[in-house]
Amino acid sequence: MRFPVPLTSGRLVRRYKRFLADCLLDSGEAVIAHVANSGSMLGLATPGSRVYLARSSDPKRKLAWSWQLVEAGGALVGIDTGLSNRIVAEAIAEGRIPELVGYETLRREVPYGARSRVDMLLEGEGRPHCYVEVKSVTLSRRLGVAEFPDAVTARGAKHLAELAAMVEMGARAVLLYLVQRGDCDRFELAADIDPTYAAAAQAARAVGVEMLVVRAEVTTAGIEIRSVF
Known part of the structure; x- marks a missing residue:
């Protein structure tokens, strides 16, 4: 982007x-x-x-x-979280996220769950629908470690529960953490900031929600995904 x-x-x-x-x-x-x-x-x-x-x-x-x-x-x-979905959608379209290649269509803001909209819905013939929620990661309190969230996020926990429900219905669900800084090569959940979110993430992972962390190269010219953790 x-x-x-x-x-x-x-x-x-x-x-x-x-x-x-x-x-x-x-x-x-x-x-x-x-x-x-x-x-x-x-x-x-x-x-x-x-x-x-x-x-x-x-x-x-x-x-x-x-x-x-x-x-x-x-x-x-x-720091502009409004750009996160655009950054990820461009990377998917260009095949720069290997785990999300092979789908024929990408739709944005599709209704699902309890009056929610999923950030992206990937669809392809012969494949389960793939629901993708994107979270922008900017926090780093220790050298080389990116963390999420940076504040209590009831909305984030709700999204995890909705993704888990999609998996239980036979779909694929991915929580994609977009690290918008180039000085980190590790990722952790900030359980001390929001233990409820951390517990929700563990429960979602246990039923098959995939946790994917990608890192972006940030310059004054633009922000582009370069690698997957």
Whole structure:
């Protein structure tokens, strides 16, 4: 996934109300940026951090600027969770996730479960439907280790239960963790942050939900999946 416009660099002043950030561009201009991330962004919202923003020319947008990347621990981290499905869908279409090749169609936001929509539904003749939920991973508290979640996520636990139900009905289900930072080569569930989610993940895995972790290369030009853990 390539960014449609060149990113503009600056410094983070503060993140507030979850979806807003005050930033100071390198030009000296102060701007308010939209933050497309509902998590805690633990370790990624330190005032003074180097950030990269995208400016939209859409006059209908309330905020022209969107926060896309942050430098943390010497690595660039993609913080816009709204891009995760696009990144994964492009990688599947290009055959860069071996575990998900061979399907003829990919549909997005398909209704399933208890009034939910699955991120992606892969379909192919002679194969069980494959339900794929994508989770963006940005947390790293130890060198080389990526973790999820960075906050309590009741919604995430609900998704795991729904994927488990699909497996029990004869489908294939995959929980795909997208690590949006290049400084990690291991992945763990942050059970200390959300023990309920960790237990739900263990229960889902026990009935056959697949856990797949992929790592993206993050640059100011774009974010692309490069490897599978």
